[in-house]
Amino acid sequence: MVLKAKVGAGVAVALLSAGVLSAWSSPSSARASARATHGTVTIVSIRGTSGPTASLGVPGNNGLQLAVNSLNANGGLLGKKVKLILLNSEGNPDLASTLSRQAVLTDHAAALFGSVSSSSGAYEVQAAKRYHELVISYTFSDAAFTRTSEYTPYFYSVVPNTDMEPMAAALAFKKEGWTKIYTISPNYNYGHAEVQGFLAALKKLHVHYTLVGQQWPALGAPNFTSNISAILAAHPQAVYGGIYGSDLVTFTKEAEGFGFFNKTHFAAQYGAIDLQALGSAAPAGVVGYARGGWWTLKSPQVKTWAKQYDKKYGTYPSSFTMLGTMAFDAWVQGVEKAHSFNSTKVSRAMAGETVSTMFGKYTLRSCDHQAEIPEYIGVVSKKPTAYGFAGYSPTFNASWNNIKEACPVTR
Amino acid sequence: MSGGILLMQVLSGLSLGAILFIVASGMTLVFGTMRVINMTHGSFYMLGAYLLAITFNKFDQHLFGFIGAFLLSAAAVLLVGVVVEFVVLRRLYSGEHLLQLLATWALMLIFEQLTLDVWGSATVSPPTPASLSGAVTLGSTTIPAFYLFLILLAALIYFALWVFTNRMGIGRSLMAAVEDHELLATIGVNVRQLYTVAFAIGAFLAALGGALIAPEVSVGPGIDLSILVESFVVAVVGGLGNVNGAVIGAIIIGLAQSFGATYIPNMAEAAIYFVMVIVLIIRPRGLLGREEF
Numbered sequence: 047m048v049l050k051a052k053v054g055a056g057v058a059v060a061l062l063s064a065g066v067l068s069a070w071s072s073p074s075s076a077r078a079s080a081r082a083t084h085g086t087v088t089i090v091s092i093r094g095t096s097g098p099t100a101s102l103g104v105p106g107n108n109g110l111q112l113a114v115n116s117l118n119a120n121g122g123l124l125g126k127k128v129k130l131i132l133l134n135s136e137g138n139p140d141l142a143s144t145l146s147r148q149a150v151l152t153d154h155a156a157a158l159f160g161s162v163s164s165s166s167g168a169y170e171v172q173a174a175k176r177y178h179e180l181v182i183s184y185t186f187s188d189a190a191f192t193r194t195s196e197y198t199p200y201f202y203s204v205v206p207n208t209d210m211e212p213m214a215a216a217l218a219f220k221k222e223g224w225t226k227i228y229t230i231s232p233n234y235n236y237g238h239a240e241v242q243g244f245l246a247a248l249k250k251l252h253v254h255y256t257l258v259g260q261q262w263p264a265l266g267a268p269n270f271t272s273n274i275s276a277i278l279a280a281h282p283q284a285v286y287g288g289i290y291g292s293d294l295v296t297f298t299k300e301a302e303g304f305g306f307f308n309k310t311h312f313a314a315q316y317g318a319i320d321l322q323a324l325g326s327a328a329p330a331g332v333v334g335y336a337r338g339g340w341w342t343l344k345s346p347q348v349k350t351w352a353k354q355y356d357k358k359y360g361t362y363p364s365s366f367t368m369l370g371t372m373a374f375d376a377w378v379q380g381v382e383k384a385h386s387f388n389s390t391k392v393s394r395a396m397a398g399e400t401v402s403t404m405f406g407k408y409t410l411r412s413c414d415h416q417a418e419i420p421e422y423i424g425v426v427s428k429k430p431t432a433y434g435f436a437g438y439s440p441t442f443n444a445s446w447n448n449i450k451e452a453c454p455v456t457r
Numbered sequence: 458m459s460g461g462i463l464l465m466q467v468l469s470g471l472s473l474g475a476i477l478f479i480v481a482s483g484m485t486l487v488f489g490t491m492r493v494i495n496m497t498h499g500s501f502y503m504l505g506a507y508l509l510a511i512t513f514n515k516f517d518q519h520l521f522g523f524i525g526a527f528l529l530s531a532a533a534v535l536l537v538g539v540v541v542e543f544v545v546l547r548r549l550y551s552g553e554h555l556l557q558l559l560a561t562w563a564l565m566l567i568f569e570q571l572t573l574d575v576w577g578s579a580t581v582s583p584p585t586p587a588s589l590s591g592a593v594t595l596g597s598t599t600i601p602a603f604y605l606f607l608i609l610l611a612a613l614i615y616f617a618l619w620v621f622t623n624r625m626g627i628g629r630s631l632m633a634a635v636e637d638h639e640l641l642a643t644i645g646v647n648v649r650q651l652y653t654v655a656f657a658i659g660a661f662l663a664a665l666g667g668a669l670i671a672p673e674v675s676v677g678p679g680i681d682l683s684i685l686v687e688s689f690v691v692a693v694v695g696g697l698g699n700v701n702g703a704v705i706g707a708i709i710i711g712l713a714q715s716f717g718a719t720y721i722p723n724m725a726e727a728a729i730y731f732v733m734v735i736v737l738i739i740r741p742r743g744l745l746g747r748e749e750f
Binding site: 095 | 476573600
């Protein structure tokens, strides 16, 4: 019986795979000529809008869609309407691999806006290399994509990477004098890169730390009880958390019951979505950081944008809504400068460009195509923001200049 | 390791096992009776969690309000289970098991999309009932009061299942169906009705697990799949089709998770699968499973 079921599952996987594969089997020769025809130009967003990364995937895609709608309402781009196609990777890297080829070969995307997780992003960067397709990430952040041989000029990172973000946290650890350290991070390449980046940042800041333990739970684990009790057993002074999204919310709620936040210090990616989800259960006193801290900005335009988003989607934007909008602005500006939708021309035009957005200006660094943007970091406070969820007070200075890495020497 | 830390690890493992038992007992009951590996089981868990988030807001947010909310949520999902069994599965019993597996898989995907459409992508996070939100200090260790509540409740549910399957007519018929459902049909028992009952109880238990744990987790898309895998591991370790096996399997897997995180943190994620492989090597039908399965 069990064997039958296993065979059945295998057959089912094969059948579904065949169905998906058939969707991207069109010849590549059709690709270039089909771009930017019939008065529209297509861009593709590959996001996990269901599955374990949906809480990050959907708000990012929503941000892109709002930006596309706004652009089209104002006449489009180079006289064409922009069409955004969402391809749901379900948080599954294998599916992201298939979909990134579909985006290029079937949908003839002029640009591809990337996935949530770096394990999915790795396939999109491969597609950028192989097909000379412009890929912009505003969520997956493994520094390897911009700083190592993985680099391709067709890839841009509009998100603090796994060197920059941990540097922001390391600055807070140094300031607070926390040296007996534990880490917990999801068990895939982003999670490992984030912890590696954090420990490297501590060394760079000359913090003489002791690493008393590490936990590597699965992304989307149903609970973290075992990890929490293992951490407490080691009596760390502070814990660096690479976990994020719904995992972080679950961790926080479970940890509260153990008195975790009274026994050790904690730093993790508490962004707008997490702080909204936690509500009054947001743990005051922990260090929170976010890649797109729109709620800390005072601009009336940002406030209007956030309120409009809330009105449309029933919740406030996430960090990735902001970064998705900024990534789209970069592409639009690149297209306008290149006066073309061609990936090669747009990619060249974007390098070194200073992009104007409602969230402020930022530059796309020429040497590695990393956006020169800050990390937002501070102590989670019970005092609510103007949007009703917990904010950061006081904050730490994690400006671009404080968290940047030098350009890779080989370039 | 001090006694206090050891106690924390054990209680932490048992609390994990408590939810796993509640969910896996439903899965194993459905498999034992109907010979169906129900991929929708995780969806019922997810629905239970979402419904708890809604209903708990309508109740007094204390213990009795919570009890009312999780019972109501699980009862609502029980009805969904009846509809699924009646409309979909009932038409597939005469076919290959592969068809049933595919049908429940398809339903899992449909439920996932429906929950996304209805509740959106943002996670919801219902509060812990006020009377259970504190911590209990046992010697030098601290354990959430809510986890002790879960352990006690799981023991109560095990007792209720035992009474149902050993002292009540319909429960005894279910156990007879686990033994030999074809023989049961030949003596005039309405086996299809039994299937409906088994599937409804399975849905109820899955939803109960989801509703019970909802205040401690973030309820969102994707929680169906992770619990499905873990409860399947529990059912396989205990022996598919055996509720007592689900108890033992849940305790073993819960403790393996808890101690694995402490002693083999780099491999903790795989600890439960190591346990499953070892059990299957030593006893391919699971600890209390029958030869037929």
